[in-house]
Amino acid sequence: xxxxxxxxxxxxxxxxxxxxxxxxxxxxxxxxxxxxxxxxxxxxxxxxxxxxxxxxxxxxxxxxxxxxxxxxxxxxxxxxxxxxxxxxxxxxxxxxxxxxxxxxxxxxxxxxx
Amino acid sequence: xxxxxxxxxxxxxxxxxxxxxxxxxxxxxxxxxxxxxxxxxxxxxxxxxxxxxxxxxxxxxxxxxxxxxxxxxxxxxxxxxxxxxxxxxxxxxxxxxxxxxxxxxxxxxxxxxxxxxxxxxxxxxxxxxxxxxxxxxxxxxxxxxxxxxxxxxxxxxxxxxxxxxxxxxxxxxxxxxxxxxxxxxxxxxxxxxxxxxxxxxxxxxxxxxxxxxxxxxxxxxxxxxxxxxxxxxxxxxxxxxxxxxxxxxxxxxxxxxxxxxxxxxxxxxxxxxxxxxxxxxxxxxxxxxxxxxxxxxxxxxxxxxxxxxxxxxxxxxxxxxxxxxxxxxxxxxxxxxxxxxxxxxxxxxxxxxxxxxxxxxxxxxxxxxxxxxxxxxxxxxxxxxxxxxxxxxxxxxxxxxxxxxxxxxxxxxxxxxxxxxxxxxxxxxxxxxxxxxxxxxxxxxxxxxxxxxxxxxxxxxxxxxxxxxxxxxxxxxxxxxxxxxxxxxxxxxxxxxxxxxxxxxxxxxxxxxxxxxxxxxxxxxxxxxxxxxxxxxxxxxxxxxxxxxxxxxxxxxxxxxxxxxxxxxxxxxxxxxxxxxxxxxxxxxxxxxxxxxxxxxxxxxxxxxxxxxxxxxxxxxxxxxxxxxxxxxxxxxxxxxxxxxxxxxxxxxxxxxxxxxxxxxxxxxxxxxxxxxxxxxxxxxxxxxxxxxxxxxxxxxxxxxxxxxxxxxxxxxxxxxxxxxxxxxxxxxxxxxxxxxxxxxxxx
Numbered sequence: 001x002x003x004x005x006x007x008x009x010x011x012x013x014x015x016x017x018x019x020x021x022x023x024x025x026x027x028x029x030x031x032x033x034x035x036x037x038x039x040x041x042x043x044x045x046x047x048x049x050x051x052x053x054x055x056x057x058x059x060x061x062x063x064x065x066x067x068x069x070x071x072x073x074x075x076x077x078x079x080x081x082x083x084x085x086x087x088x089x090x091x092x093x094x095x096x097x098x099x100x101x102x103x104x105x106x107x108x109x110x111x112x113x
Numbered sequence: 114x115x116x117x118x119x120x121x122x123x124x125x126x127x128x129x130x131x132x133x134x135x136x137x138x139x140x141x142x143x144x145x146x147x148x149x150x151x152x153x154x155x156x157x158x159x160x161x162x163x164x165x166x167x168x169x170x171x172x173x174x175x176x177x178x179x180x181x182x183x184x185x186x187x188x189x190x191x192x193x194x195x196x197x198x199x200x201x202x203x204x205x206x207x208x209x210x211x212x213x214x215x216x217x218x219x220x221x222x223x224x225x226x227x228x229x230x231x232x233x234x235x236x237x238x239x240x241x242x243x244x245x246x247x248x249x250x251x252x253x254x255x256x257x258x259x260x261x262x263x264x265x266x267x268x269x270x271x272x273x274x275x276x277x278x279x280x281x282x283x284x285x286x287x288x289x290x291x292x293x294x295x296x297x298x299x300x301x302x303x304x305x306x307x308x309x310x311x312x313x314x315x316x317x318x319x320x321x322x323x324x325x326x327x328x329x330x331x332x333x334x335x336x337x338x339x340x341x342x343x344x345x346x347x348x349x350x351x352x353x354x355x356x357x358x359x360x361x362x363x364x365x366x367x368x369x370x371x372x373x374x375x376x377x378x379x380x381x382x383x384x385x386x387x388x389x390x391x392x393x394x395x396x397x398x399x400x401x402x403x404x405x406x407x408x409x410x411x412x413x414x415x416x417x418x419x420x421x422x423x424x425x426x427x428x429x430x431x432x433x434x435x436x437x438x439x440x441x442x443x444x445x446x447x448x449x450x451x452x453x454x455x456x457x458x459x460x461x462x463x464x465x466x467x468x469x470x471x472x473x474x475x476x477x478x479x480x481x482x483x484x485x486x487x488x489x490x491x492x493x494x495x496x497x498x499x500x501x502x503x504x505x506x507x508x509x510x511x512x513x514x515x516x517x518x519x520x521x522x523x524x525x526x527x528x529x530x531x532x533x534x535x536x537x538x539x540x541x542x543x544x545x546x547x548x549x550x551x552x553x554x555x556x557x558x559x560x561x562x563x564x565x566x567x568x569x570x571x572x573x574x575x576x577x578x579x580x581x582x583x584x585x586x587x588x589x590x591x592x593x594x595x596x597x598x599x600x601x602x603x604x605x606x607x608x609x610x611x612x613x614x615x616x617x618x619x620x621x622x623x624x625x626x627x628x629x630x631x632x633x634x635x636x637x638x639x640x641x642x643x644x645x646x647x648x649x650x651x652x653x654x655x656x657x658x659x660x661x662x663x664x665x666x667x668x669x670x671x672x673x674x675x676x677x678x679x680x681x682x683x684x685x686x687x688x689x690x691x692x693x694x695x696x697x698x699x700x701x702x703x704x705x706x707x708x709x710x711x712x713x714x715x716x717x718x719x720x721x722x723x724x725x726x727x728x729x730x731x732x733x734x735x736x737x738x739x740x741x742x743x744x745x746x747x748x749x750x751x752x753x754x755x756x757x758x759x760x761x762x763x764x765x766x767x768x769x770x771x772x773x774x775x776x777x778x779x780x781x782x783x784x785x786x787x788x789x790x791x792x793x794x795x796x797x798x799x800x801x802x803x804x805x806x807x808x809x810x811x812x813x814x815x816x817x818x819x820x821x822x823x824x825x826x827x828x829x830x831x832x833x834x835x836x837x838x839x840x841x842x843x844x845x846x847x848x849x850x851x852x853x854x855x856x857x858x859x860x861x
Binding site: 028045052059073094 | 114159162518524527528
């Protein structure tokens with residue numbers, strides 16, 4: 001069978017490449033360098049157990065971070081204390097969570113410095 | 114957040130003409146009442162950057178408050194054989210079949226049963242929680258079980274059988290693996306003590322791939338649905354040994370002269386329908402419920418042919434799923450006879466209320482009003498791409514598939530509808546999804562709520578197409594709606610009354626009668642505007658008799674979210690091959706000059722004019738557009754008119770010799786990813802930043818008898834029409850071409 005394998009994305013992320021973090025922080029929607037594209041592909045393809053998603057609260061205006069259920073048929077979890085008025089901020093929030101999960105390094109919560 | 118799911122419903126049929134009656138089937142788990150209003154849809158997109166939700170109320174006889182009730186949905190397919198004296202009066206007997214389980218473990222699944230769960234009596238052959246065959250017989254008080262010693266393997270054929278030997282006082286299960294290599298052999302038999310006599314239940318149907326609950330519809334009549342294929346099930350009035358069971362099941366035509374043969378179902382008969390045929394002579398024919406997949410390869414399929422029409426005896430299997438759904442079977446809550454003076458269009462029931470928490474409810478139930486059957490009311494027809502809407506109906510890709518975030522190049526956006534779908538899989542899947550056993554969904558039906566075919570739905574297909582309707586309303590250009598299914602049923606007759614026919618943002622799914630109709634229309638002087646991308650791509654069929662049902666088999670190429678199983682890529686509805694039209698000798702380029710080349714989900718692009726656009730032949734199209742003007746460097750879908758899915762011209766795929774390449778968007782970035790059929794081998798340099806074949810082309814060509822075709826080759830096109838108060842060059846080019854196409858003067 002033709003299946004998607006979330007474990008197939010195995011590009012090694014270098015914890016010291018903070019230049020890529022800065023590149024993403026400046027422009028979460030890109031365009032991105034080749035190296036950052038690879039980092040993002042690793043993160044996006046693999047996701048995490050109960051993948052992060054962005055729930056549309058008000059189209060074009062407000063979004064809330066959410067998590068998919070572990071199995072089909074479950075409820076989507078709403079992270080009500082993570083509401084965004086710019087989806088780029090949500091991209092940053094998930095990027096920093098994934099960066100920490102993969103590299104063990106903590107990134108600042110704020111996108112703009 | 115507006116609640117769009119507190120009340121849901123579907124209209125039946127999906128499309129009606131004035132004077133005809135449409136019924137509305139509604140359900141709410143939480144609301145006792147709502148306000149109902151029939152609306153004509155102008156724009157279905159809630160995006161505040163665009164025109165917003167725009168509807169008008171024609172004022173209907175059914176407008177007003179409506180009482181609501183909860184109508185559950187019971188998914189899961191099975192075959193039901195009506196009870197008979199022979200089935201009810203069995204003494205010693207054997208049931209056997211070939212079985213191909215596709216999701217084992219975790220829960221019980223019934224292979225065959227004449228069982229009443231309410232009274233706990235009858236017999237049933239199951240796969241238990243650990244994938245062991247399990248036979249149970251019971252008479253309401255006493256119960257006998259026998260369980261096979263070895264668990265079955267997923268996706269391996271096995272002979273599975275049960276015997277009840279009242280004479281000998283035993284019950285037994287028997288299994289024999291067809292492949293016995295590499296640790297696959299699960300052959301074995303188990304025997305246990307059984308009764309000398311038993312009282313079977315009365316008035317109980319025999320069910321294959323599920324068991325009876327003892328309840329009647331609208332309650333759940335069956336449960337414990339099977340995920341897997343069953344081939345050649347037989348019922349025999351004697352307790353057979355393993356050798357005779359094997360011979361009985363294996364025989365393609367067991368002799369109906371044998372009085373002990375009670376039933377021998379041949380699933381290769383009447384594959385296009387919903388009846389299963391019994392060869393025994395006792396007419397234990399059955400009815401299939403909720404559309405399990407037919408034309409499935411049987412245990413004897415040897416690969417000599419990939420089509421059930423050539424070797425039907427190798428297609429005696431049906432693939433059942435616990436999440437199949439074809440018809441919710443809800444009662445009609447309202448009926449509406451469409452008044453004669455209502456203009457054709459996209460319509461919907463608008464249902465409004467407030468939840469107990471004070472949240473506003475705004476939910477829509479879509480339907481389509483076509484022109485009166487005897488006449489057109491405008492020179493322009495817009496095609497409602499109902500085949501495509503059905504193909505995508507209730508897509509759960511963003512919930513289930515890990516590719517979606519990578520493809521989307523950003524976090525997956527989840528609407529309120531998606532939140533509801535996540536927890537309510539009973540609404541059924543789209544043909545993009547895979548069943549709970551991982552197999553592809555090949556059928557879709559409109560007899561269920563479809564959350565992404567209505568105002569406020571997710572932005573693709575239906576919602577995107579309403580940007581075209583919105584623009585036509587803004588321009589004051591009248592139109593009729595013709596649905597895909599009208600074209601499939603009526604052929605070119607459905608298009609003939611119109612000087613111009615527009616296919617919208619993504620007319621991706623086409624049946625052979627639909628393609629024939631468009632070719633005939635174009636070549637009889639018709640003018641066809643294709644204002645979308647990735648059109649005319651998949652070969653599908655509408656069900657030959659049942660309305661509102663389509664089938665696609667994904668085959669082994671194309672941008673596909675699942676791949677068809679070997680040998681299972683022929684349509685069960687018609688016996689035709691499925692897959693891409695490009696693989697069927699009729700690439701989209703032949704019909705509309707351009708065909709799908711790439712997906713672009715990171716950012717949309719603009720077109721630039723090419724040399725042909727300055728030819729006097731097309732001067733009409735570019736009035737008011739400068740020679741160096743970027744066309745469509747704006748739009749609601751990722752900032753450009755060329756994006757999402759894009760098409761290019763190619764003479765080798767059928768773009769006609771007189772085609773004029775007017776403009777192209779060939780500066781697509783690294784997010785432009787070519788579809789698999791666009792390259793021979795994998796190699797670097799395939800993406801849009803390096804590959805000029807990743808592009809959207811705008812083309813024009815004349816057909817015969819004064820007809821013409823204009824195509825824009827991008828899904829994002831229609832969503833750029835309203836930019837800057839509709840005063841923009843996408844709107845201008847579209848309007849210039851449409852006005853010339855509406856002009857009866859023939860093209861050369």
